[in-house]
Amino acid sequence: MNQTKNVVIFGATSGIGRGLALLFAKDGCRIAATGRRMDLLESLQKEAPKQIVVFENDVNQLEETKQVFSKIVDAFKTVDVVVHCSGIGDENPALNWQTEHNTLQTNVIAAAHIYGLAFKLFREQQYGHLAAISSIASLRGNRHAPAYFASKAFQVNYLESLYLKTKEIKTGKVYITDIRPGFVDTKMALGNEIFWLTPLPKAVRQIYKAIRQKRRKVYVSHRWAWIALVLKIVPASLIKIFK
Ligand SMILES: NC(=O)c1ccc[n+]([C@@H]2O[C@H](COP(=O)([O-])OP(=O)(O)OC[C@H]3O[C@@H](n4cnc5c(N)ncnc54)[C@H](OP(=O)(O)O)[C@@H]3O)[C@@H](O)[C@H]2O)c1
Secondary structure (H helix, E strand, C coil): CCCCCEEEEECCCCHHHHHHHHHHHHCCCEEEEEECCHHHHHHHHHHCCCCEEEEECCCCCHHHHHHHHHHHHHHHCCCCEEEECCCCCCCCCCCCHHHHHHHHHHHHHHHHHHHHHHHHHHHHHCCEEEEEECCHHHHCCCCCCHHHHHHHHHHHHHHHHHHHHHHHCCCCCEEEEEEEECCECCCCCCCCCCCCCECHHHHHHHHHHHHHCCCCEEEECCCHHHHHHHHHHCCHHHHHHHC
16 A cells, blocks of 8 residues: 555454554554454554554443544544454354354444444545455355354345445445455364465465455455355255265
């Protein structure tokens, strides 16, 4: 990016969010990074202290999140990019309700809340870019982690709705990017049957490029686009045999 951009990253303490924060910083952007683990936020800030500001925030505390976002907007005056990386996912074959509930709370309620905060700001500004990490998991159900897979389908559909809603923005300068990783080498990579595990730096580079290019949606790594094509057409009865 050539000129300074103001970027907010929800879920920047580790994994993809942290990696993106460092790439935005390298490109001269100002970044507001959030998450619950303050020690990790402080260590991120040390990487580029003049550009990165940090805010401790649990996205499930909706009022707190609204206030944190509002503080960031006050400090930055305008926001160019909001990146949503805060997410959780656990295998839950026993359907333990607390696990399902926590996943839905973070990946559905808190995610929609953040999407809404970003979109409403961008509508007011008449420009801005919401980039959100959903998943290849959005495409089908899964018997080991039902809430996680369903929550990702929710995210994809909500993001598409916001994309359609950009029709209402006269300038045409509000963008929505839906990033759908396969397996990426972070603690979030679910399951025992992990294949095509993308190294974190490679995944972050591809995601960053897709954000810069304002892509509507992207699979990461790119070869997952082929898996997606198959997943979209294969009958559930076949998935039931193999998975
Ligand atoms: N890794 C994969 O294989 C993979 C594949 C597809 C999609 N994804 C998606 O990519 C996104 C990022 O995950 P990652 O792989 O980078 O894993 P990660 O390293 O575990 O990152 C998750 C981030 O979400 C934040 N977060 C979780 N719950 C939060 C809460 N209640 N409040 C605030 N922040 C919260 C975490 O921060 P704190 O814990 O410090 O709060 C952390 O910064 C997730 O949405 C995940 O579903 C990952």
